[in-house]
Amino acid sequence: MVQRLADKPFTLLGINSDKSRSALQKIISEQSITWPQIHDGTGGPIARQWNVKSWPTIYVIDQKGVIRYRNVRGEALEKAVAGLLGIKPEESDSPTTKPAKSPGDRPRSGK
Numbered sequence: 001m002v003q004r005l006a007d008k009p010f011t012l013l014g015i016n017s018d019k020s021r022s023a024l025q026k027i028i029s030e031q032s033i034t035w036p037q038i039h040d041g042t043g044g045p046i047a048r049q050w051n052v053k054s055w056p057t058i059y060v061i062d063q064k065g066v067i068r069y070r071n072v073r074g075e076a077l078e079k080a081v082a083g084l085l086g087i088k089p090e091e092s093d094s095p096t097t098k099p100a101k102s103p104g105d106r107p108r109s110g111k
Contacts, residue, residue, distance in 0.1 A: 015040050
């Protein structure tokens with residue numbers, strides 16, 4: 001998805017909760033991760049601010065900083081992103097995505 005959307009206004013950003021930066025570097029290398037990663041540590045400030053209780057937690061955020069979807073994966077994630085970008089998803093028979101409905105879902109600053 002990162003490669004396919006390279007020419008679109010889209011960014012995938014990983015917030016990593018491994019205990020050490022060296023563990024993060026190992027994962028980046030082993031899994032050929034090409035998108036930016038931020039090391040937050042176990043229970044770090046980003047996880048606390050965003051109320052992350054399980055890993056991975058996925059947020060799809062629109063251009064205004066509003067959380068539009070939470071914890072969508074696979075084809076549902078691709079469909080959610082494609083919808084926000086106004087493009088057709090690769091799979092027309094993707095499962096329906098579920099918009100975020102948590103009361104804590106609100107616009108976030110670019111921190």
